[in-house]
Amino acid sequence: MLTGWRRLWTRPALMPYVRLLVLVLAVNVGTAVVVLPGTTTATRLDVALTATALNLGAAALIRQQHVVNLLFRVATSAPVSWPLRVRAALAKVYHLGGIHVGAALAATAWFGVLAVTALSPAGRDGLSPTTLGVVVALALLLVLIAALATAPLRRRHHEAFEMSHRFGGWLTLALFVVLTVRYAHDVAPGSAWDVILTEPATWVLLVVVVSVALPWLHLRKVAVDVHTPSSHVALVRLHHHPRTFVGSSTTIARHPLGQWHPFANLVTPSRPELRLAISRAGDWTGSFIDSPPEHVWVRGVPTAGAGNVGKLFRKVVWVTTGSGIGPCLPSLLAGAPAHLVWATRTPEATFGPELVAEITESLPDALVWDTRAQGKPDLVALALDAVATTGAEAVICISNRPTTFEVVEALESRGIPAYGAIWDS
Incomplete structure (x- = not known):
């Protein structure tokens, strides 16, 4: 039995997910405390733009399917001969979502710094009305996405959370690209492209756009056979044979722009086929069981999970x-x-x-x-x-x-x- 402070670490409020979230926020707060004091308006705008882009990049990449699979592959490659304590710590790899939340919150905060600076008298003097409009729109969008992602709203209105994250995320990227170009034109009218190509935010955004687009390049419509042994569960066989592995999941939807849900792949050596078990746990799964489809949409690649x-x-x-x-x-x-x-x-x-x-x-x-x-x-x-x-x-x-x-x-x-x-x- 653990005692004292060591037992505190077992509390859900202090699980590794939360600790990683706090660590990311602490790094960003420390950076702000060191870098921002005494800076000029122009420098503060540059720093805030770069910090926002870096945090958005971290938030997006840590959720990217290929990145997730790579991290799981590295973490779970430790041999069972290693000390149990080391292996037990590596098994917490699925808590890396805390980096996503911490980086997303930090990006929102950094963009708040950018927005306040841009809308100040000194900031307005150097930025065009179009740029300021994009700043305001982005600030409102980031706050909306963050609000709908809070646990109470996410649980009660999961579809609104999912749609805001997907479509709001795409719109955020588009507006951020516009902002990067417009900002370069404002600060260097005669050499805007030189600024764009040397701006760290440009290359971070490029990586994020590619990572977000990649799963959609694997989008396909797949025929399914659905067996419902009871009103509680559906056993689904997909006419689709990706390279699955034990502990992976496949993300499916009834419509490409509708709700997407991941389900564990039922990998059996004696049955080389892709099967899923879908249990009644909400409106979407209930509708799937009550009215089984003939086809589903599959996006991305099988992804490692807990x-x-x-x-x-x-x-x-x-x-x-x-x-x-x-x-x-x-x-x-x-x-x-x-x-x-x-x-x-x-x-x-x-x-x-x-x-x-x-x-x-x-x-x-x-x-x-x-x-x-x-x-x-x-x-x-x-x-x-x-x-x-x-x-x-x-x-x-x-x-x-x-x-x-x-x-x-x-x-x-x-x-x-x-x-x-x-x-x-």
Whole structure:
């Protein structure tokens, strides 16, 4: 059992995601404190423009699918012979979304500095009305995107959050390109292109535009077969064969400009096909199950997720409830050393006897807890017992938000590496 300040680190409010967010903000605040005091208006505008671009670049790249896959590949390449403490830390790689949030907030703050400076009397003297209009529009847009991304609004209005991030993000990039060109023309009318080509923001924006466009170059319409063993879940087979891997997910939509949702790829050596399990968890998934489509749209490439970190451990206990079995299945069916604790209501009636049989054949010692017949389980106790019985090195919990945080915190406070979704998208 951990004690004192070490136990504080296991609290959700201080998880690595939050620590990375705070670190990014602290670096930016420190930079502002060192660089901004005593600067001229022109220098302050240059610094704020560059800092905004760099932070927007960091926020975009840390979410780019190929970058995510590279980071996961590096982090999970450590051999299991390495000390458990090192491997447990590397497994937190999926918390890197904290850099996205920290950089996005920092970019918004830096652009606030730029906007205040540009709209000051000294700033207005050197900038055209068009440039000032773009500055105001960008400032309002960044604040709107940040507001809709706050946890309460994101949970209650997820579609508005997603649309603001996608279309607002595209508009932000477009306006930022316009601002970069207009700003260069204002500060150097006779040599604007020289300024544009030497401005760091130009090259950062170019990288971001390419990274944002890349997944859409893989956009395709794919035929699907949908089997609904119950009104709670749909098992989807895609007529599409990308290079998937255990712990990866595929992002699909019913319309290219509609909502996009990632689902874990059910990778089974004996069945070389792309399958997904979609459980009822909102309007979009409910509509998908009730009115299965004949086609879906697929964007980008299979992307690593939290389930991918299991390869860092000799054996993992998967603790899941209900439809959380979906993200667990790839690792379980691929034959990775694992033990399963699955609590769900009437598993065969809900998920179909074929899928349950597939799980129990892969893991004969799996604990499948029928909550209708056996009541609500103590998942922490079941996880601790499974770790003690199987000698597993880590626990991965896939459940709802309160249960996941409860299980992860309880196990980590006892010194057992534990992982689970952090709801950062």
